[in-house]
Amino acid sequence: MPPADPMPSPPAAPQPLRRTALHEQVATRLRDMIVHGALRPGERVSEATLCEQLDISRTPLREALKTLAAEGLVELRPNRGAVITPLRQPETLELFETIAGMERIAAEHAAERLSLAELRKLEKLHDRMEACHNAGDLKPYFACNQEIHRLIVAGAHNKVLQSTHGFLHTRMSRARYFALFVPQRWSESVAEHRRIMDALRARDGARAGAELGAHVWRTGQIIAQAVDGLDSVAS
Amino acid sequence: MPPADPMPSPPAAPQPLRRTALHEQVATRLRDMIVHGALRPGERVSEATLCEQLDISRTPLREALKTLAAEGLVELRPNRGAVITPLRQPETLELFETIAGMERIAAEHAAERLSLAELRKLEKLHDRMEACHNAGDLKPYFACNQEIHRLIVAGAHNKVLQSTHGFLHTRMSRARYFALFVPQRWSESVAEHRRIMDALRARDGARAGAELGAHVWRTGQIIAQAVDGLDSVAS
DNA sequence: CATGAAAAAATTGTATGCAAAATTAAAAAT
DNA sequence: ATTTTTAATTTTGCATACAATTTTTTCATG
Numbered sequence: 002m003p004p005a006d007p008m009p010s011p012p013a014a015p016q017p018l019r020r021t022a023l024h025e026q027v028a029t030r031l032r033d034m035i036v037h038g039a040l041r042p043g044e045r046v047s048e049a050t051l052c053e054q055l056d057i058s059r060t061p062l063r064e065a066l067k068t069l070a071a072e073g074l075v076e077l078r079p080n081r082g083a084v085i086t087p088l089r090q091p092e093t094l095e096l097f098e099t100i101a102g103m104e105r106i107a108a109e110h111a112a113e114r115l116s117l118a119e120l121r122k123l124e125k126l127h128d129r130m131e132a133c134h135n136a137g138d139l140k141p142y143f144a145c146n147q148e149i150h151r152l153i154v155a156g157a158h159n160k161v162l163q164s165t166h167g168f169l170h171t172r173m174s175r176a177r178y179f180a181l182f183v184p185q186r187w188s189e190s191v192a193e194h195r196r197i198m199d200a201l202r203a204r205d206g207a208r209a210g211a212e213l214g215a216h217v218w219r220t221g222q223i224i225a226q227a228v229d230g231l232d233s234v235a236s
Numbered sequence: 237m238p239p240a241d242p243m244p245s246p247p248a249a250p251q252p253l254r255r256t257a258l259h260e261q262v263a264t265r266l267r268d269m270i271v272h273g274a275l276r277p278g279e280r281v282s283e284a285t286l287c288e289q290l291d292i293s294r295t296p297l298r299e300a301l302k303t304l305a306a307e308g309l310v311e312l313r314p315n316r317g318a319v320i321t322p323l324r325q326p327e328t329l330e331l332f333e334t335i336a337g338m339e340r341i342a343a344e345h346a347a348e349r350l351s352l353a354e355l356r357k358l359e360k361l362h363d364r365m366e367a368c369h370n371a372g373d374l375k376p377y378f379a380c381n382q383e384i385h386r387l388i389v390a391g392a393h394n395k396v397l398q399s400t401h402g403f404l405h406t407r408m409s410r411a412r413y414f415a416l417f418v419p420q421r422w423s424e425s426v427a428e429h430r431r432i433m434d435a436l437r438a439r440d441g442a443r444a445g446a447e448l449g450a451h452v453w454r455t456g457q458i459i460a461q462a463v464d465g466l467d468s469v470a471s
Numbered sequence: 472c473a474t475g476a477a478a479a480a481a482t483t484g485t486a487t488g489c490a491a492a493a494t495t496a497a498a499a500a501t
Numbered sequence: 502a503t504t505t506t507t508a509a510t511t512t513t514g515c516a517t518a519c520a521a522t523t524t525t526t527t528c529a530t531g
Binding site: 022023024057058059060061064080081082 | 514515516517521522523524
């Protein structure tokens with residue numbers, strides 16, 4: 002029995018009294034470490050080191066790694082240990098292209114399916130995002146931006162699409178984390194978001210989809226460019 | 237050390253001398269059992285029983301279950317054992333809607349990116365598929381049909397899209413396995429495939445995408461209907 | 472000094488053990 | 502007869518052990 006949980010306690014679950022399995026907590030922790038660079042692209046995963054850091058036995062760690070491998074965050078190599086998935090430009094482009102496609106589909110559906118409450122929430126977030134842009138507050142801007150994307154995908158009211166998007170989103174977050182912030186893209190992005198909101202407001206699915214897809218794809222191209230040649234562990 | 241591998245030997249890997257980890261073999265085996273109904277929707281996964289059947293220890297089985305859970309084929313319930321993901325109509329609809337969207341995106345890209353060799357291969361497969369339909373040979377018809385879908389997705393030349401599609405495809409295959417074959421849908425389907433091929437031949441991405449997406453969505457609606465009320469283990 | 476072979480050390484994959492949690496069965500209370 | 506409580510059994514999650522594989526280090530040779 003391991004000592005007190007070395008990881009942040011999970012929030013109270015909607016299903017009361019169900020504690021989160023350790024292997025899931027480990028997976029969550031590792032996801033964060035991968036996205037935010039504590040585990041670098043291409044880095045060899047040392048079970049022994051990680052177990053020591055996290056004060057757990059190898060079993061939940063190994064199980065967590067299987068989960069993360071299925072999500073594409075880790076690459077398993079039989080008998081040679083796992084590595085953190087390298088950040089490769091071609092794959093980053095493909096990732097953003099795929100996500101752009103999915104967000105486009107989501108936006109098309111969302112335009113028809115968003116409830117009034119959801120649409121109002123989006124409007125509020127969008128206004129807040131514009132305010133952050135005007136005030137030059139990047140961090141809250143980015144948080145609003147991400148939340149808008151998430152709400153649009155959720156607005157499609159398709160859980161399979163949402164969860165599939167969620168997997169890819171983790172990988173996208175990592176790429177964004179490693180890419181440099183590009184200031185000129187900021188104003189473009191805000192303008193594009195305006196057009197997306199216009200289309201959603203008008204319940205114009207085709208336009209919403211096209212605008213959102215293009216927006217994500219443009220962002221992706223810039224991120225992929227920034228990722229190219231980044232310092233990652235040789236793979 | 238377990239005795240001789242109770243599962244079919246994996247094909248020689250493109251990377252020579254790398255043997256497939258047991259947990260991956262187990263995952264492959266379980267996937268097949270889930271898709272083809274040996275493990276039924278909603279069924280409780282008994283580690284002890286499966287380990288006995290497969291003649292393995294619990295560790296690789298547990299690791300394989302994590303992989304399959306990430307793929308949506310199994311639902312983990314802490315301390316209460318895993319269950320095979322139930323086959324629910326709403327979720328089946330969402331699944332097909334998502335796949336339709338992804339195949340639409342793929343077809344749009346494929347229309348532009350398919351090499352001549354790939355297009356020729358598709359034409360051949362399509363001709364063979366029509367022949368099977370005319371001869372009333374369902375099984376080879378279906379094999380051609382699936383291969384055409386796979387090739388179109390591959391023709392987008394985007395590996396992230398392809399592998400994401402692959403995950404969902406497993407779940408779709410399961411739903412199809414459980415659904416009844418619907419004869420009137422057969423001729424419709426062939427006609428739709430003709431239109432898809434026309435669009436691809438014309439390098440018309442928008443049309444190819446629309447036709448393929450609509451085709452998958454129509455199929456999905458019928459499958460979801462068939463899945464409704466199916467005999468699955470109470471969840 | 473470079474290369475190859477052998478030995479030692481480290482790591483990985485899987486099997487097994489054990490305590491905790493859940494489920495089932497039996498006994499007691501109503 | 503039904504419900505509740507208690508006891509027994511089974512299952513699960515995780516820790517640990519062990520053999521196989523890989524990597525690193527050491528030694529021998531040209």
